[in-house]
Amino acid sequence: MAAIDITSARKSYGSVDVLHGVDLAIGDGEFVVLVGPSGCGKSTLLRMIAGLEEITSGEIAIGGRRVNDLPPKDRDIAMVFQSYALYPHMTVAENMSYSLKLRRTPKERITAAITVAAAKLGLDQLTERRPKALSGGQRQRVAMGRAIVRNPKAFLFDEPLSNLDARLREQMRVEIKKLHKDLGATSIYVTHDQIEAMTLADRIVAMNGGVVQQVGSPLDLYDRPANLFVAGFIGSPAMNMIPAIYRLVDGTGVAAVAGGHHLPLAGPFSIPDGTAVVIGVRPEHVTVSPPGSGGLRTAVDLVEPTGFGSILHLGPFGQPVKAFTLDRALGRNGAAVDVTFDPAQLHVFTEADGRRMDPAA
Amino acid sequence: MRRNPVLTVLHRLAIGLYIAFALFPLYWLLKVSVTPNDLLYSEGVRMWPSRTSFEHYAFVIANSEFPRFFLNSFIVSGSTAVIVTLVAAVAGYALSRFAFRGKYWITALMLLTQMFPLVMLIAPMFKILSPLGLTNSLTGLIVVYTAFNVPFATFLMQSFFDGIPRDLEEAAMIDGATRFVAFRQIILPLTLPGIAATLGFVFTAAWSELLFALMLISGNAAATFPVGLLSFVSKFSVDFGQMMAAGILALIPAALFFLLIQRYLVQGLTAGAVKG
Amino acid sequence: MTALVASRRRPFLQRLAQASEPWLYTAPALILIVAVMLVPLVLGVSYAFRDIKLLNPFSGGFVGLKHFEALATDQAFRTALVNTLWWTGASVLIQFVFGLILALLLNQPFRGRAVAQALCFLPWAVPSFLTGLDWAWLFNPVIGPLPHWFVALGLMETPQSILSDPDLAMWGPIAANVWWGIPFFAITLLAALQAIPKDLYEAAAIDGAGPIERFRSITLPFLAPTIAITILLRTVWISNFADLIVVMTNGGPADRTQIVASYIFTTAFRRLDFGYASAIALVLLVLLLTYSMLIVLLRQSFLKRG
Structure with missing residues (x-):
């Protein structure tokens, strides 16, 4: 096990910059998820840690040792690929033991390691099969097994679950989390799926356009997104974004939205009166109640029942706003409802650079 | 989709006709080669002779120089196939796996060699090889055939390597392999069918080559099969039975390799046709 | 100190190794x-x-353009140029038409298709010199059936080899070439046919397109790039392909089957006049390059318009 330190790591292909200087310190045994849309540089960063991509500038250290110029084989890391990358001409056991053989581990030790890993992953009956004869989920397990038999300094996962169907993905997510609890290994996990990121991570690194947008615990990112990108990327259904003008009225901040409505905010902000802002509010924080309860009157345009609750598409002040409610009775097309916003749950971002603003204390 | 039975019959008929057209010349070769000499002219146009014999084969194998031509051809084609496949595998791997500045120019150069008439090289080649003592020598033929076949074989191998996911060797390198070990233990075993196909293509091409062999080889000692057969034609122009027996013998290795690579023909030629 | 130097030098050497x-x-x-x-x-x-x-x-001296001046008045060369056009045009056209038909036939699923495909492609595996000899024998009235069949069909009065008839001789090598070369077209076109997504045909059928319309609006456009490149490559290749002619007729009778490529070979191989042979070869090379450039330019302007 080892800590991984990344210091102003940059990557460019010719004149195209893919990664603009990433700083990240990953603690020993930590589970870090790199999340972001495709093309954000998360996979490139992972491959740089693995040694599969050259580092244009900056430094990567594993366990305190600079690895910039080490080939992958000398970095002592294991990686699970999106395609699993199982060797098609080898059996499950041979796939899992390949790395140990290359390290000239004694035969008995190899056999023992494989037996343990196969049992842990429920592959005991399959060790003599070829990858072709396995289901998608089983292949995924073999890929995991190949990583854990080695007891490496760190595990790298490159979108390992994206080729599985939804149910299997959920199941494997739990298994990966359990494995991490058991082994306590430093893990870096790349995904574009924010639910995977939320459920697995000790810490999430949200990336966009080759720049780290925010680093923090999953709930940190959910509750206090640092900018519009993180706010929009984390959470499903996605946060509502309402353009507004910041006004200072009677010593407190309000957001003036379309239709002349004012939404009270949690306090005064240190921005000038009249600044263009974007108000973010998560659907579950849009309180919907039967008409006459007070608040903004609006109509339900569309209902998306999820079973657990309903997502209502509303149009207060002429803006599409989604609300999540557990009250099925409210979820009828065309029904009139009243909407209120809790000032404490309104996120304020400047329109100019999308940064989060907090109330002046 | 349901098909019109008349169309189905026409379709099978057309296929059958083409197969007959494709096989008839070979059938005729076989037929004459097993016709005894005394029936050769009297039953010249019969579909099958009233009596068959293997006397021509026996003569060709026991009393002619064909066994030597056969051996020469085998040495030349076999060596060429092995060397070309090795060279092309390494070059094809580089073209498939590395992004480097010269790649475009190498590809262009190889394409160029596929465009210009090889017959242009006959005279200069003779001039170059003769002071080196490589005319009238199997080594000279091997060198020439190897160079001729490397470009196409490289494109072929490149397309086979392209078909193997990069992830596999990256996984191997993370598992602790050097690039070379990953190539040998992971990529190479998976490319075996492609290697077999390339071997087959090159062997057949070298086995068939005529013009350079005629130019560079004189005399029987280093003659390959085509050269030997052609000189046989002019020397014993009446002995059709023996010539056709020799022809059938020359066909066997080519046909065997054809069976070997048949499966990859569509795949391989597509790669070659699109790129080369 | 040494460690520092080493760590600074290694990346350079490594980078050099990587680049090379x-x-x-x-x-x-x-x-x-x-x-x-x-x-x-x-x-x-x-x-x-x-x-x-x-x-x-x-010999060996510099003679300037003497060879080219000789070429300009060389009647044999002019004949060879015309013959090359004939030989290449007829061979490519017939090979292409039958290759396309064969590919379409083989693209239909039927029992025993794998075997049928292997048999259809077999001629391609036959060495070219053997193909030439085999067809020369088929045309031979003593040993081959073809002259007798021609007589039976009323095409010929007495069985004789077309290879020795100045007016017909060229069709001998062309026939052999067609037999030998159809599989190449068929294989290439079959691969292209198999790459056409099946649902396109289904979508077209649902939209009400009949078989001819489907062929015209889906198959042909999809095959067009393959057809273009295959014909280009084969044209160049066949115009250089002298084996069959050297084996079957040696350019005769009276140069009626001599193509430029076989003329180069004969000049170098029999007359041992390497200088003249190279001059002809250079002219052939320039002609072929011009042809290829023309095709590429035509294709580009065609693509731009489309």
């Missing part, structure tokens, strides 16, 4: 191609301007 790796791998292929193909090519171009006769020890 692809060159190392391609080196054997490149050396072979340059030494055995490019060097003789350049040498051959120089021969075109020199007097090089193998049996004449005093």
Whole structure:
């Protein structure tokens, strides 16, 4: 096990910059998820840690040792690929033991390691099969097994679950989390799926356009997104974004939205009166109640029942706003409802650079 | 989709006709080669002779120089196939796996060699090889055939390597392999069918080559099969039975390799046709 | 201190090793191609301007454009040029038409398709010299059936070889070439056919397109790039392909089957006049390059318009 330190790591292909200087310190045994849309540089960063991509500038250290110029084989890391990358001409056991053989581990030790890993992953009956004869989920397990038999300094996962169907993905997510609890290994996990990121991570690194947008615990990112990108990327259904003008009225901040409505905010902000802002509010924080309860009157345009609750598409002040409610009775097309916003749950971002603003204390 | 039975019959008929057209010349070769000499002219146009014999084969194998031509051809084609496949595998791997500045120019150069008439090289080649003592020598033929076949074989191998996911060797390198070990233990075993196909293509091409062999080889000692057969034609122009027996013998290795690579023909030629 | 120097030097050496790796791998292929193909090519171009006769020890001098002047009045060369057009045009056209038909036939699923496909492609595996000999024998009235069939069909009065008839001789090598070359077209086109997504046909059928309309609006456009490139490559290749002619007729009777490629070979191989042979070869090369450029330009302007 080892800590991984990344210091102003940059990557460019010719004149195209893919990664603009990433700083990240990953603690020993930590589970870090790199999340972001495709093309954000998360996979490139992972491959740089693995040694599969050259580092244009900056430094990567594993366990305190600079690895910039080490080939992958000398970095002592294991990686699970999106395609699993199982060797098609080898059996499950041979796939899992390949790395140990290359390290000239004694035969008995190899056999023992494989037996343990196969049992842990429920592959005991399959060790003599070829990858072709396995289901998608089983292949995924073999890929995991190949990583854990080695007891490496760190595990790298490159979108390992994206080729599985939804149910299997959920199941494997739990298994990966359990494995991490058991082994306590430093893990870096790349995904574009924010639910995977939320459920697995000790810490999430949200990336966009080759720049780290925010680093923090999953709930940190959910509750206090640092900018519009993180706010929009984390959470499903996605946060509502309402353009507004910041006004200072009677010593407190309000957001003036379309239709002349004012939404009270949690306090005064240190921005000038009249600044263009974007108000973010998560659907579950849009309180919907039967008409006459007070608040903004609006109509339900569309209902998306999820079973657990309903997502209502509303149009207060002429803006599409989604609300999540557990009250099925409210979820009828065309029904009139009243909407209120809790000032404490309104996120304020400047329109100019999308940064989060907090109330002046 | 349901098909019109008349169309189905026409379709099978057309296929059958083409197969007959494709096989008839070979059938005729076989037929004459097993016709005894005394029936050769009297039953010249019969579909099958009233009596068959293997006397021509026996003569060709026991009393002619064909066994030597056969051996020469085998040495030349076999060596060429092995060397070309090795060279092309390494070059094809580089073209498939590395992004480097010269790649475009190498590809262009190889394409160029596929465009210009090889017959242009006959005279200069003779001039170059003769002071080196490589005319009238199997080594000279091997060198020439190897160079001729490397470009196409490289494109072929490149397309086979392209078909193997990069992830596999990256996984191997993370598992602790050097690039070379990953190539040998992971990529190479998976490319075996492609290697077999390339071997087959090159062997057949070298086995068939005529013009350079005629130019560079004189005399029987280093003659390959085509050269030997052609000189046989002019020397014993009446002995059709023996010539056709020799022809059938020359066909066997080519046909065997054809069976070997048949499966990859569509795949391989597509790669070659699109790129080369 | 030494450790510091080492850590600074290694990346440089490593980078050098990394940069040279692809060159190392391609080196054997490149050396072979340059030494055995490019060097003789350049040498051959120089021969075109020199007097090089193998049996004449005093030859070797620079003669300027003498060979080309001789070429301009060389009746045999002019015949060979015309014959090359005939030989190439007829061979490519017939091979293409039957290759396309065969590919379409083989693209239909039926029982025993794999075997049928192997048999149909078999001629392609036959060595070219054997193909030539085999067809020469088929045309031979003593040993082959074809002249007798022609007589039976009323095409000929007495069984004789078309290879010795000046008016018909060219059709002998062309027939052999067609037999030998159809599989190449069929294989290439079959691969292209199999790459057409099946749901396109289903969508077209649902939209009400009949079989002919489907062929016209889906199959042909999809095949067009393959057809274009295959015809281009084959045209160049066949115009250089002298084996069948050398084996079957040696250019005769009376140069009626001599194509440029076989004329080069004969000039070099029989007359041992390397200088003149290289001059003809250079003209052929220029003609072929012009042809290829023309096709590429045509295709580009066509693509731009489309």
